[in-house]
Every structure is written in C-alpha cells, then in structure tokens.
Amino acid sequence: METLRNRNEIDEKYKWRLEDIYENEELWEEDYKSTKQLLEEIAGFKGKINTAENLLKVLKLNDQIGMKIEKIFAYARMRRDEDNTNPRYQALTDRAMQLSIEASSATSFIAPEILSIDEGKLRAMIEKLEELKVYRQYLDNLLRYKSHVLSPEEERILAETQTMAQSISNIYTMLNNADLRFPSIKDEQGNEVELTHGNFISFMQSGNRDVRRSAFNAMYDTYKKYINTFAATMAGNVKKDVFYASIRKYNSSLEASLFDDNVDVSVYDNLIDTVHKRLEALHRYVGIKKRLLGLDEMHMYDLYVPLIQEYDRRFTYEEAVDLVLEGLKPLGDEYISLLKEGFSSRWIDVYENRGKTSGAYSWGAYGVHPYVLLNFQGNLNDVFTIAHEMGHALHTYYSNSVQPYVYADYRIILAEVASTCNEAILIDYLLKNTSDEKEKLYLLNHFLEEFRTTVFRQVMFAEFEKIIHEMAERGEALTAEALSKKYYELNKLYYGDEIVVDEGISYEWARIPHFYRNFYVYKYATGFSAAIAISQMIMNEGEAAVERYKEFLKSGSSDYPLNILKKAGVDLTVPKPIDDALDVFEKLLDEFEK
Incomplete structure (x- = not known):
C-alpha cells in the first residue's frame, strides 16, 4: 500500500525556499517587534493629517507597515501550509493574523481623515510635494468614495454592524459544511460510500450513469429537505x-x-x-x-x-516543466527565462506530503519573488496547473518589480x-x-x-x-x-x-x-x-x-x-x-x- 510521505522524506529541490523571505525565525521576530513600534508611531498622527508633510509621512509609514505585515504573514502561513499539523507554525500564523488585525485597526483613521480634507486643499497638498505625486491615483480613488462615506459617528456604527452582518454567511457556512450530511451511495464497484462535497464532482464524472444519477439525487434531495433554511440565509444575505x-x-x-x-x-x-x-x-x-x-x-x-x-497520459514533474516551457514560447524569451528562474530557484513546493495544504496557489510578499504551492500527481491537469499558477506568479513578479508598494497588488x-x-x-x-x-x-x-x-x-x-x-x-x-x-x-x-x-x-x-x-x-x-x-x-x-x-x-x-x-x-x-x-x-x- 502506498502511503503519503512525510515532509522530511521529500528531496529539497522539490521544496520552496522560504529562507528567501526570512533566513531564520529571529529575523521574523525582529520584524514582528519593529512592526509593533511602527503601529505606535502611526497612531501619533491621528487628527494631524492636515499638512502635506504629515500626509506624506503617514502614507509612507502605512506602506512600511503593509510591507512588513505581508512578509510576516506570508512566511508564517506558508510554513504552516507545508504541514498544518505543526504546532509551531500554527502559533506563528495565529500571531501574524493577530498583528494584521491590530494593523487594520491602527491605520483605520487614515482614509476618513483624508476624506475630511477639502478636495481643493488636498490637491494643493499633492502639488506641493514631489513625493506625494506617487500617491495621486491612490488619493483620486479614495476621493471617488467621498459621496458614499457617512459622518464619523455613522461610520463607527456601520463598522460595528459588520460582525452581525457576517453572521449570515457564517450560519450558511456552518449549515453547508459542518451540519449537512449526505446519504451513502454505491460507487462503480458497488461499495457503499458516503457522499460529500469533496467527492460529489468525481461521482458526477463517473462513467457509470447509475452512480451519477444516485449522487445527483442524493445531493439535491438533501438540499430540498433544508431548502427553507437555505432560503432564509440567502434572503438575509x-x-x-x-x-x-x-x-x-x-x-x-x-x-x-x-x-x-x-x-x-x-x-x-x-x-x-x-x-x-x-x-x-x-x-x-x-x-x-x-x-x-x-x-x-x-x-x-x-x-x-x-x-x-x-x-x-502520465508525466514526471521534469517532463511537465519542459512541456510548459515549450508551450509558452510565444510569450517571448524574457518571459521564458523568468519561468526558468522560478523552476530552478525553488519558488515552487511540488509534491504532496502528510499535513500539507491541498490544492494549488501562488502567493508571496512584496520585495521577494513569488511562490507557488502544488500537489503534483503527474496527470495532464497538473501540467495545466503549473502553467496556471506560474501565470499568477509572473504577473506578481512583473507588477512588484515595476510598481511601488502602494500599486503592486492587482485587483481580483x-x-x-x-x-x-x-x-x-x-x-x-x-x-x-x-x-x-x-x-x-x-x-x-x-x-x-x-x-x-x-x-x-x-x-x-x-x-x-x-x-x-x-x-x-x-x-x-x-x-x-x-x-x-x-x-x-x-x-x-x-x-x-x-x-x-x-x-x-x-x-x-x-x-x-x-x-x-x-x-x-x-x-x-x-x-x-x-x-x-x-x-x-x-x-x-x-x-x-x-x-x-x-x-x-x-x-x-x-x-x-x-x-x-x-x-x-x-x-x-x-x-x-x-x-x-x-x-x-x-x-x-x-x-x-x-
């Protein structure tokens, strides 16, 4: 019987090199500490964004905090994704998450204060300092919201309603993922298998029509039983x-x-x-x-x-990489050489191991190359997944290498x-x-x-x-x-x-x-x-x-x-x-x- 390998049984060359973010955890701790100090520093500007100089200082500080939080969180979370059972990285991720929430709270005064400045005065402030011109698109975008922003007190009340509003989606998630149970159906071999969200699509792709029909009916008969509750959450949402x-x-x-x-x-x-x-x-x-x-x-x-x-058709990882490099040649030499750099410089975590996060994604932090998580099994779909995730990675790479931090992130x-x-x-x-x-x-x-x-x-x-x-x-x-x-x-x-x-x-x-x-x-x-x-x-x-x-x-x-x-x-x-x-x-x- 083939069992899932442990993390330490996988060759280093198939693992991403997170040391490119932090060479060691002492450096992570240093950034964590210095971010706390930056949060105290930025809080000192509350009520003082009334000059061009202060506006620039606040925006630059805000960028600095954002960049550090990104690195802190990405490192902790990707370490956890290597093996979700590792308590050390569970704790690190929790701390990073908490710091991220603190940062959101500490910087929440910035947008409302900028929007309270008269538009003519704000434009004059931008013209006054050359360095502020970088933020023109950011500030223009903020100004678009002006007619949709309420008074500070009303905004505070609306912010307080968010957790209550979120409860609708939470109730749906609990009902759909935790409480809902589907019946068992017979698979292609005639074995009784419990239907789940996870195996539904593979049943729907079965070559046996009775299996498909059973899965379909079992799934939607179950939803029908609770349909009034689902309608209530949908209506509330x-x-x-x-x-x-x-x-x-x-x-x-x-x-x-x-x-x-x-x-x-x-x-x-x-x-x-x-x-x-x-x-x-x-x-x-x-x-x-x-x-x-x-x-x-x-x-x-x-x-x-x-x-x-x-x-x-089956592929080794190396064959899949070669196929992607060959197939994407129309994108030009520069693009291909960046792909090769990603493949050879350990941007990618290739194979499944015990405890590793499932699926695939591309992620990273500003100032460091992007990373890709895979769970490569060797079928043609996996070849497409490599091309897909490296598309995200190179989008991030190009954007980060040209744009200042404030514009580096592209929209969904x-x-x-x-x-x-x-x-x-x-x-x-x-x-x-x-x-x-x-x-x-x-x-x-x-x-x-x-x-x-x-x-x-x-x-x-x-x-x-x-x-x-x-x-x-x-x-x-x-x-x-x-x-x-x-x-x-x-x-x-x-x-x-x-x-x-x-x-x-x-x-x-x-x-x-x-x-x-x-x-x-x-x-x-x-x-x-x-x-x-x-x-x-x-x-x-x-x-x-x-x-x-x-x-x-x-x-x-x-x-x-x-x-x-x-x-x-x-x-x-x-x-x-x-x-x-x-x-x-x-x-x-x-x-x-x-």
Whole structure:
C-alpha cells in the first residue's frame, strides 16, 4: 500500500525556499517587534493629517507597515501550509493574523481623515510635494468614495454592524459544511460510500450513469429537505447587500459592488446580454455531448462526465516543466527565462506530503519573488496547473518589480487573466503538436468544459444574483419557492432543449458559497474572456501583442482595472471580447464535432 510521505522524506529541490523571505525565525521576530513600534508611531498622527508633510509621512509609514505585515504573514502561513499539523507554525500564523488585525485597526483613521480634507486643499497638498505625486491615483480613488462615506459617528456604527452582518454567511457556512450530511451511495464497484462535497464532482464524472444519477439525487434531495433554511440565509444575505448599498447612497446593490473596481453596471449587463445571444453554441455543445455519450435523454447529471474516459497520459514533474516551457514560447524569451528562474530557484513546493495544504496557489510578499504551492500527481491537469499558477506568479513578479508598494497588488477582476492566458497558449501548442486522436479529443473536451463552467455557468450565476437582488430591491419576498423557480428557469434557458432539466437542479443555488460574496462570480467570466482574447492576439500578432501584454502585467493597480486591460488591447466596456471568446468556443466545437 502506498502511503503519503512525510515532509522530511521529500528531496529539497522539490521544496520552496522560504529562507528567501526570512533566513531564520529571529529575523521574523525582529520584524514582528519593529512592526509593533511602527503601529505606535502611526497612531501619533491621528487628527494631524492636515499638512502635506504629515500626509506624506503617514502614507509612507502605512506602506512600511503593509510591507512588513505581508512578509510576516506570508512566511508564517506558508510554513504552516507545508504541514498544518505543526504546532509551531500554527502559533506563528495565529500571531501574524493577530498583528494584521491590530494593523487594520491602527491605520483605520487614515482614509476618513483624508476624506475630511477639502478636495481643493488636498490637491494643493499633492502639488506641493514631489513625493506625494506617487500617491495621486491612490488619493483620486479614495476621493471617488467621498459621496458614499457617512459622518464619523455613522461610520463607527456601520463598522460595528459588520460582525452581525457576517453572521449570515457564517450560519450558511456552518449549515453547508459542518451540519449537512449526505446519504451513502454505491460507487462503480458497488461499495457503499458516503457522499460529500469533496467527492460529489468525481461521482458526477463517473462513467457509470447509475452512480451519477444516485449522487445527483442524493445531493439535491438533501438540499430540498433544508431548502427553507437555505432560503432564509440567502434572503438575509441579499437584504444585507441592499441595506449597505442604500445607506451609502448607491442606486443599487449591483452598483455598490462594482464601484470598488470603478466598473459601470453596463459592463455586467453587457456580459449577460452577449452570452444570451450566443446560447445556441452551448445548446449545440450539449447536443454533441448527448450524441457522443449515446443517450436517448441527456440529464443534468450527465453534464460533467468526460467524453474521453480512457485517456490517461502520465508525466514526471521534469517532463511537465519542459512541456510548459515549450508551450509558452510565444510569450517571448524574457518571459521564458523568468519561468526558468522560478523552476530552478525553488519558488515552487511540488509534491504532496502528510499535513500539507491541498490544492494549488501562488502567493508571496512584496520585495521577494513569488511562490507557488502544488500537489503534483503527474496527470495532464497538473501540467495545466503549473502553467496556471506560474501565470499568477509572473504577473506578481512583473507588477512588484515595476510598481511601488502602494500599486503592486492587482485587483481580483484582473487576477485570472494571466493564469488563463497561459493555459490557452499551452492548450493551443498541445493541440498543434499531438497526433494522438484520444489526446486531441481529451484536450478539446478539457477546454470546452472550461468555457462551459467559467463563462456560461458563471454568467448564469451572475444573472441569478442580479435577479434576486432586484427582487429584494422591489420589496419582493425571497422564499425557497421563488428562488428555486428562478434558478430552474435560468437552467432551462442556458442549457436548452437538448437536455432534461431535472427538478433537483432547482435547489443547486443553495450549494454555491460564492453567492455569499455578492456579485463576485462575473469576474471569472470577464477574466476568462479577456485571457482568451489576449492569447489569440499573442498567437496571431506575436511580439507587438506580447509587449502590450507585458505592460498589462507590470501595471499592478496603478490605474483602474478596465483601463489596465485596455493596455493589453481588451475593452470590456463593449461586447467584442466576450464575443471573440465565444467565437473560439465555436471553433473548438467545430473541431471537436469533426
């Protein structure tokens, strides 16, 4: 029997080198102590941000604190991620978290005080000192909020309501993850297995239709039993969004949510409208899937099953790295040499070990190269994961090497662009360089599923969110029946007549935790579409497109997200990028059908 290795049994060359952040823990302790002193120092400026000199001192101190906290927290948390059972790093992470909360509290006076300065006076302060001009975008962005910020006393009361408001999401999380129990079903071998959130999708991908049907019914029959409670948490969550939007004088909860990224509501509506016009392509995909699976009737539980079950190519980590380097050559020599540096300089923690955090991510701290956590198993998905996470890592690397700390971090709406762009370029290379029919079909199926789940499905989620928030804004009740009816109708609309839309799917909304991060999911679809558009430009135009793309990667948050995307040649204020991405989907569909 193969057992999971302990951390110390893994070769050093496959482990990340966190000593690049802190050579030893004494240095971590020194930074921890000095950050405490900086928090005392910045508190001394409370009520004194009334001169250009003091404003500059506060902003520079705030950056200094942010940089130290980032290093302190990243180091502790990544050490814990190596082995979550290690009590030493559990404690270190707790201390880092506590310090982070203290810092948020100690610096919370800055924004309200700056906003209390007359705008004309603030602009004069910026002009007075050359060093303050660096902060112009930061201060301009802060000023956008002026009409939505209340009096200090009202702000204090609103801040106090946050923990109460958060309880809705906490109740949902506890109900969904801790209390909800699903029945057992029979797996492919006829063994009784308890259904869980974790194994549901693998059951839905099973080649055995009875297993898929059982998993689907067991999952949604369970949600149906508690659907009134789930409707109560969902209604509470939506009402919370509506309350905060109205109290802060926004026209709608959608506008309030998009305001942070300076994105107009029309961008959200555009996305939904454009996808509606192209739903025929999704209906066609469902029809092809039905034919290839040899089904008289396609059901919702047949959607996830891969069409190429028996394809299973294996890779060593070194082979996977070589494949990624070869596939991403269109991104140019500089990009490839940075990738090689990451692979050879131990930015990456490669293999699974006992206690290690599951999944994959890219992370780091300003002033140090980025890091990537993997749990490499050697299948083709893992090859894509390397390309994906290194896309994030190089986005961070470029941004950190060009931008001052205040603008180094890029917004979530841009985060998936670089990672998905890498995947799209890699899949293009693999499709052009395989003569194996099964591999080609597997790759096409993989990419078509990415489109289905990241564009069509997330846009359906985004539309559902918009509908239920508008219902609440009109004063309509969000009952279990109303929510399930709307969700069922959307599934009928999106998936079309080639599929039987089973009653169970009407309860799926209760299973989606993203609905508790209001109007978040649309960013997956816009990010994916932008990435497809950029990857097409890179492959068609070559160097000119690569240079534009690198300007995007270097921009951090030095401008508003949509302006930064325009540098790469993508304008999300018009339907074209979404349409272009869906053109690629149809092209892949043609090839798949052929």
